[in-house]
Amino acid sequence: MSQAISVAHARAIIESSEDAILSKDREGVITFWNQGAERLYGYTPDEAIGEHISILIPPHRANEEQDILSTILAGGRVEHYETERRRKDGSLVVVSLTVSPIRGEDDEVTGASVIARDITESRRIGDRAHRLQRLTQALSREISTVRVAGLLVEEAVPAAGADAALVGLVDEGEENLALVALHGYSEVRLEDWSAFPVAADLPMSEVVRTGFPAWSSSSRDAKDRWPDLAETRFRFESLACVPLKNDVRAFGAVVFSFREQREFSAEERGFMLAMAQQAANALERTKLHELERRARDQLAFIARASEVLGSSLDPDETLQALATVAVPQVADWCVVHLVEEDGLRAVALAHADPEMVQRAGELQERFPTAPDALRGLTAVIASGEPEIYPEITDEMIAEAARDEEHLAILRELGFHSVMIVPLATGGTTFGAITFVSAESERRYGEEDLTFALELARHAALAIDNSRSYLREHQAAVTLQRALLPERLPETPGIELAARYLPAGPGVEAGGDWYDAIDLGDGLFDVIIGDVSGRGIPAASIMGRLRTAVHAYALDRLPPAKTAARVDRLLSGLEGDEMATMLLLRFDASNHRAEFVRAGHPPALVREPGGEVVELDGGGSPPLGLMLEEPRPSASRELAPGSTVLLYTDGLIERRGEVIDAGIERLKRAFARASHDLQPCLDEIIEATAPQAADDVAALLMRVA
């Protein structure tokens, strides 16, 4: 014998080979069958030899055998051909085939040898690598947490060969796990299991606490290990729970559920851990993305809110505007309460649905302090500390309800999560803003609270500003009124009526004034004036002018001299004040009027016949300019029954027209107005004072 091995030796090697080795003749009848073939296909040599090769071929692969056979008969070879074959028990197996021709003595092909290898496992591994890669790619495109979690469960269930999967994430309060996605649990809806405690005896809770995966091959084992599982409605035999981890900790977990009892191979465990890790990376990224977007949105919102807050001087209007911008961006509901003398008042309320606004309005009316149904409002105002209720439970609502009806309304409103932040400046809390999440099911966390506090800080400043503005405005108006005559003299010779109208909020009180003085002996002075400037300074100068004019008048100083003295007085005051004034002295003994008009529009007279004319003449520049030249005065007879109208420029001044047009309008209104003085004055003002843009003073004097 040479070095060639014996046929027997070769046969022994072939017989014991791990690979399945068989041969078939030209017609496809099996002629050889080793132990490996028996292990792979389930047939013994006795059962297989003599049968046609088609016993191994599944119907959908029938044509394939013909192709292989043709290749072999033509002298070719088939290498590592991956296909499926059928076992004796009918199950399919993935195999790699290498088929070679067997030649007879005349080199003619007499049959074929087939070496088959079971590649089910390696195919699965390759398939998993492929699935993992696909998952990673898909995850990289997602920018929302919910989408990432949804994609994970959808892809992971078939990839892991599981029947169902769910994803839970630790919520902002760190105490609960919230389910964000699930797939394959036909009997469970997400809302039934929205959250459960991290401290619970559940697989997911344990995995999050420990950071290690948990594997359970049977429901009996699972119920022993996690007693709380009995209360859930998950009915599966085995489960795998793997953590979602970042560098620091497990922030969530994925549960894979299987209907059958099963063990998890090292390879399967590795695959599930790898999928979870890819998802964890994607979730970390989306969280960052969401935080950034939120920060951007919040900045934009604060900017918009600041604009709104600065748009009105009326605190109630300001707060209503704030509540309106807060919905729906920050809350589904926004209610603002202010502390007032008789308790809390809801000054602003906004909801996305106008019908609900009305509903809540009714609630406020019927249960006036109902907002403390959320427990915290009174406490927040007392302490100045904000409160946050990430989750409003039905127990909390039931506890807060006054009666059944109240409870029903509260339930209908559907509170989900609530924040109450104080409105405070200088350490004094004067109100609170309540943000309510309802149908959006937004869950407020620490970041939301920080944002709400920032918003409240802006709002409090705006309210404080408008309040102090209103206070000052009110003080100026009060001072102005206090400096005007409390009542006009009642004398037989003349009849008088006067009125002062302050400008509305948003326009500072001006320095308009009037006076009427009985000098005795049938002499009367009537005066109207306008001090330049606004607010408290103008009002106080007006007071000094009025006192001075009064004193000069009682000395019976002629009107022109009075004007000259007031001019000097005003020039001597600090600042460069200026004032206009019309002073008319009526002498009842001869019915003559002497008047001086310093920078002031002319008085009007309604003659006994009804004609309205200007009192011409007597004009000079305003007071406060220190005129060296004497001021002129003019005089005119006022027939019995004549009525004189003195007024300030608020009654004649309009944008876009010449002042003469304003005087003409005033003349017409005066001509039309009633006979009786007070209604006459009211009608004139009604007809000519355009808006509350400027303050207005007017005085009527009728000669008996």
Place this chain on the structure above:
Amino acid sequence: MSEPAATGLSASAERATTPAGAAAAIVAFEGDLDLATVERFEEALDERGATNLIVDLGGVRFIDSSGIHALVRARAARTASDLGTELVVAPGSAVERVLEMSGLLEELGARADRDSALAALDDRDPPANGRR
């Protein structure tokens, strides 16, 4: 609060020379001279600094008592600093009517056009209480 939206006041400046060859600046205003815009008015004059000035109110459509006061103040302050200041007010305009009614048209020495205002700057000594 219901006051019509203030239309504001705009100012434009240019150089000019008086008939006698003195340098002057012309500041022309357009819009409303009122409580809301007096600050803008005063800034525009201050920007010109220490120079003879023509204040052209030809484009001013509305003036209230705050505006009048600002005119008086500006003129007084500049006169005190010995700076020539002349006003140009279009005859028959809303501004002219208000100044007239306030008895200030002559007091402020308002001129009908720029040429007469420039000429008035030359006549300034003795102190111009210019009359038309």
